[in-house]
Structures are given as structure tokens and as C-alpha cells.
Amino acid sequence: MHSATAPDDTRITRLPNGVRVVTIRMPHVHTASIGVFVRSGSAHESKLDNGISHFVEHMVFKGTLMRDARRINLDAERLGAEVNAHTDKDHTGYTMHGRPADVPQLVEMLADLVRHPTFPADELERERQVLLHECTEDEDDPLSTAFKLFDKACWGPHALAQSVIGPRRNIERFGRDALVDYLRRQYTGANVVVGAAGDIDVPAFEAAVEAAFGTMDSGHENLVAAPVYAGGVATKRLSGSSQAHLVLGFPLPGLAAQDPAGVLAAAVFGEGMSSPLMDRIREQRGLAYYTACSADVLDIAGQFVVEASTSPGQIDELLAETLALLKAQAQQVADEDLERGKAQLAVRRLRAHERPYRRLEDAVLDLYATGSVCDTRTWCARIDAVPAETVRAAFARMLAAGPTIALSGELPRAAGERVRSLLAAA
Missing domain, CATH: 3.30.830.10 (Metalloenzyme, LuxS/M16 peptidase-like)
Structure with a gap:
């Protein structure tokens, strides 16, 4: 062995x-x-x-x-x-x-x-x-x-x-x-x-x-080449739904890159009720009851994801406000948001550390991506060491790549064209 x-x-x-x-x-x-x-x-x-x-x-x-x-x-x-x-x-x-x-x-x-x-x-x-x-x-x-x-x-x-x-x-x-x-x-x-x-x-x-x-066939590693990000707008109307559902996002590096900036950017932007996303979209504007931001990072690629559900008539406002918030983060990340995001990620990781199966799965995914297992203290230290400028730059890179936007549910006519027009104007 x-x-x-x-x-x-x-x-x-x-x-x-x-x-x-x-x-x-x-x-x-x-x-x-x-x-x-x-x-x-x-x-x-x-x-x-x-x-x-x-x-x-x-x-x-x-x-x-x-x-x-x-x-x-x-x-x-x-x-x-x-x-x-x-x-x-x-x-x-x-x-x-x-x-x-x-x-x-x-x-x-x-x-x-x-x-x-x-x-x-x-x-x-x-x-x-x-x-x-x-x-x-x-x-x-x-x-x-x-x-x-x-x-x-x-x-x-x-x-x-x-x-x-x-x-x-x-x-x-x-x-x-x-x-x-x-x-x-x-x-x-x-x-x-x-x-x-x-x-x-x-x-x-x-x-x-x-x-x-021990007698299992050795075989070969199931390796997959990293994807090339495309981006764009996709819509689908569904009968029986009274709301419109939005998923908006950008590409992130995969686990193998060991780059924590995207994960931290997601926490800064939309983790918790005091985050810019929740505070502006739900508390100040009332554009959605449910909205969230997360980083979905697999071994070969990742996604920065904003999801929200709203009324069909508020899609344009919701999207415009979300894009404006993202642009603001690409200009400057507030110290209090950075501090909050780091603390929330640390607590989440520490809670996962206390759960046997979650630790086990995290270790396996680390092994697949990097060939080793990252210690929780090391992971938290990496997050804590990321400066505001690195997070700001991550937002800027995502915006430069261009968004991917998907809409489903109860949609107004020509929803896709309206989204594309809004993006062009923005």
C-alpha cells in the first residue's frame, strides 16, 4: 500500500x-x-x-x-x-x-x-x-x-x-x-x-x-477534459407555474486549481440576509422571496450561481438590480462583506468537519481533484488570506467572461429577447 x-x-x-x-x-x-x-x-x-x-x-x-x-x-x-x-x-x-x-x-x-x-x-x-x-x-x-x-x-x-x-x-x-x-x-x-x-x-x-x-480490475482513470465556457441566454415557458425562475452565473476554476477566490466571492455576494444580494433584492426592493448565491465547484470546472424566483413582471428589474450589484462588487468589495463572507465560510467548513460523512465525501473529492486531502485548518487559512482586491478581481473576470442566464416557469412573451436587450444596454 x-x-x-x-x-x-x-x-x-x-x-x-x-x-x-x-x-x-x-x-x-x-x-x-x-x-x-x-x-x-x-x-x-x-x-x-x-x-x-x-x-x-x-x-x-x-x-x-x-x-x-x-x-x-x-x-x-x-x-x-x-x-x-x-x-x-x-x-x-x-x-x-x-x-x-x-x-x-x-x-x-x-x-x-x-x-x-x-x-x-x-x-x-x-x-x-x-x-x-x-x-x-x-x-x-x-x-x-x-x-x-x-x-x-x-x-x-x-x-x-x-x-x-x-x-x-x-x-x-x-x-x-x-x-x-x-x-x-x-x-x-x-x-x-x-x-x-x-x-x-x-x-x-x-x-x-x-x-x-483487492481483486477488482485496475482499469483506467475516468478523466474528462475541462469544458470551454460558452455562456448565453436560455428560456423555457412551463405551464402550471405562477412564478418565473432565474439562474444567472459565470465560470469558476475547478477544484484542481485550488483557487478560493470564487467561493469567497459567492459568500460575499449572497451568503446570509445581510449580504448585498439579499439586502438589495429582498429587503430593500422586494423583488423576490427566495434568492441565493453559491459556488458549485467540481474537479474540472466551477460555476458562480445566483438563483431567484419572482413574478413574471419583475424579471427585468430583478436582473437589472442583480447585474448592478455584481458590477459594484467588481469596483470595490466592502471590508465588512469580506469579513462576513470569510467568517461564514469558516463556520460552514467547521460544521462540515464535525459530520463524518460530509468529511468523507469532501476528502474523496479532494483526492479526485488534487491527489491529496486538504486539512480544514489549511482550508480556512487559505480563505482568510484572500485580500479584497483578489475578490474584486474575481468579480471583474466573471463579468468579462459574460453571464449565463436561464429562465423558466411563467415567462412574458419574448423573454429571451428582452434579457438580451437588457444585457446589451448594461
């Missing part, structure tokens, strides 16, 4: 086949969180495969060589454990939470899920219908629609623009052979991280991982 750079309470080793093993010792925690993470998500899919990572994630729970669907849940619940999974653009995660003494069994059960699913035909057809219902719900959600439009406008033809759930036509088409082949190609040692956080018996955990994953 080979080790990598990590905080003092974190141990990272690598099996000969490339599987990385992460252990985060948290002796004060009385449960254990175990995860198997695979560098495989919608960003790793072709257009014809879009949605297959999510389909596979659902189907592994429908039966393995050792357990049928009921037995998967029963074996976990007999130990009091919870089992769950999620798919994202950059990875898929399978997790269990239980007692530290049961960690070796939890590892074996997770390995059975990700290494030996059988994808039974009858279960596949039932789950296909579940996914189609999920697809319908997603299509009917105006905010989800706005985010999908936003991603496509941001990243153009790049796979990062694809949704996790994928298009309906793909869900209807995927068969067992496609799922088996995708699992074989993507779920390999070079892309798998097995982690545990809590009051962990490290030797017992590492031995369980080696026994369960």
Missing part, C-alpha cells in the same frame, strides 16, 4: 489495483460512516449513455450474486445500519451508517452492491418506470428546468452540461447489457475510493477493504 498527503487524523492508502482507502479517525463519534465512491457520473457519459450512471446506481439495489433486493435491506437493517446512494455529475457514492464494530460487514455489503449486481430483468423494467416517473417530476419542476438550461448554456456540447437523470429516450432504451458493460468499464480500481469516518478500527477496516476490493 502507498500513502498520500492528508491531515493528521486521516490515513490514505492505495491497494495494488489502484483502489484508494481513506480512514478519518473521529473517536468522539459513536457511529461509523462507510462509503464507496466511484469517479463516474453524468460528466463521464456520452450523449447516448447520458443517465446510465444514475440508472446503474438504482439497479445495484435490486439484487446481487449473494442477495436479492429484500435481503440487501434486511442485512443492513439487522445491524441497525442505513444504506443509501447518490449520483452526481462527477461521481457516484454508496453509503452505509452503522456501529463501528460492524464496519467489516458494512464494507462487505457495499462491495457486494458495486461489484456483483445482477440487474435482474423484471426488476429492471419496474425500476425503469420509477425512473420515468422521476424524469417527469424533474421535467415539471421549473427551477430544475432552469438549472438544466443554465448548464447547457454554460458548457455547450461538453458532457458537464448533461443532466444526471438523462433524457427520457435513454431511460426507455437502456437494457441489461448496457448496464453490465458500463459497470465493467467505469467501476474499476483506478476510479474507486473506499472510505470510513468515525471511531474506526483502522487495521480491521483496511483488511476488510483489501479482502472485498
